[in-house]
Amino acid sequence: MSAVPGLREDCEELLGAFLQADTVRFERFAELWRERRFHTIFYGKMRALQRKKLTEKTLDLAQQYFLPPYYFQIRVGALYLLYGLYNAQRCQPKQKIRIALKDWPEIQRFHLDLLDCQHYDAAYILRKLRLARAFHFTAMPKLLTYRSKKKIEEEHFKEEFRDPCNRVNNLITNDILEELMNIHNHYQKMKCVISADKSQPDKALSLIKDDFVVNLKDLALEHQEWHQNRLKLLQSVTETDEAEDRKKEEALLKSEGSERAGALARIKYRSYTAPVEVSKSRRHRQVQFESSEPGSSCGKSPSRSKKPSRGPQTPRRRGSSEVRGEMQLAKETVTQHIGMPIIIEEDSDGGELSPPKSRRRR
């Protein structure tokens, strides 16, 4: 896609404003759209062929933000943007939005997430687009075009919209811990059954550490705390310039570019504070995770409220390979460890603590 001057900037500005608004309501998006008179994006003297190309490129651009790895909120914004652009376009018949075969399951999952979180406006818009036959179901995300080498340019999408992934949290999710806990309980029971004393397993059967799951959870909590401290630190570093003694720290953290890091930090912080719903199927055996660390306040247990929330809820992924593990382990008391060393990506010490490679679903 060769760049249409200004197009990307304008779309990103709108999505950025939507992100700032901290909501996923269509109402708010529509306001932002109108404030910007965004429908005029297709205006200007254009002939049929050019109009078609421009529309194609615009939809293509918006579509990219509709798919992972962007924030849930950005993805909802992109959905509204697609809806707006699709209807505002002046092509006859309308240009379609390309959806690749590989992306379709992701979109269906997204749709279920919307329903689960009761973001009915967004779900409605998605349904509207489908009913309007706005999609082309394609084998590949893009129509291949061939150009001579020199004209090909890299595309840069806005990093700030990207959903930051925390690898540790991705691996150790609520689901996983629940599953482990269940398996462990089951295992314990089995051992009891085959033991002489039915109330307690034989010593000979004691092959793994009993507090394995608790330990794992503690480690994950610790990691999360460290991670958040680091983010807070980043934030404070970028927001205040008085602290001379932090300069060193800053230099260390600056590797990614402090501005971007600051923006990311703010966003990350927000995504951790978003409430998480527990899927109905699992509610009956939900495990309450509490910090067992002495002296610290308890971790928040996941919100169970089913009331439609006004805030941008980040839904829990089901079955997707990128299970995002917002574990909601956020701690209230965060101490500013300024002198804390920056260690990249902790390794779990015990061999038996290595997180499971595959997740079982039932």
Next chain:
Amino acid sequence: MNFFLVFLPLRIRKKALERREETIIVDRACRQETLTYEMESHATGKRPDNTTDLIEEGELLLTLNIFYPVIFQKHKDHKPYQTVLVLGSQKLTELRDSISCVSDLQIGGEFSSQPDQAPEHISKDHYKSAFFYFEGIFYNDKRYPECRDLSRTIIEWSESHDRGYENLRSVKMEDYVFNDLSLKIGFPYLYCHQGDCEHIIIITDIRLIHHDDCLDRNLYPLLVKKHWLCTRKCFVCKMYTARWVTNRDSLAPGDPCFFCDVCFRMLHYDAEGNKLGEFLAYPYVDPGIFN
């Protein structure tokens, strides 16, 4: 809300449009642009007269780029090609019949003594063999008894030299539809006809048919884009496309020399149709004939 913000948005896109306004002197669709658009969209939304020809939901639509075999220096960066849409349920032979190439229309032989005989011998009628090559398999057109297996030499060559293409097979083109094939998008395949006229074929897209597409089965394979080749004009009238080319022509200013049919006959024959002067005349088919 910042008061300024209201006026900021869309400024960049608007600025770009204004810049365009300033730099463009004549803002009028050129002939080529109009034709390109015409061609792309002429069949959109068409429905068949007969309901049995209606394409059903779930049909696959393939976009194919078929390249011309011409390799001119000026086409170094932009290889000329035509784009056709085919349906997954269509036979390979349907695509083969729809590919227009000058070498099919080439007329062999020198006709200076009997120019009226010429147009009856077209290569397509003479040499009917052709094949597609997709993923290790040659699909030979064997619909007519005089069709030869053009791929045999290639397969024999590869086998005798142990070239590392072990599993080359050849089958009948007319037995296969596109849905039968397993294809790579973006991979260069081959269409070969007239013995050695080779066209690269690239599949650029596969998607489900859409309500707004042309749903008349009879209109597929559907040509949606073609390269405009410049035509050679008659040296005399400078108006019509050349139909004849002459060599060693005592009446011509150069060698070779191109003529339209009318000018060729007026110059080279008397009222009774007798040949004047010395020359060799060959029917000429211009690559731009399909424009």
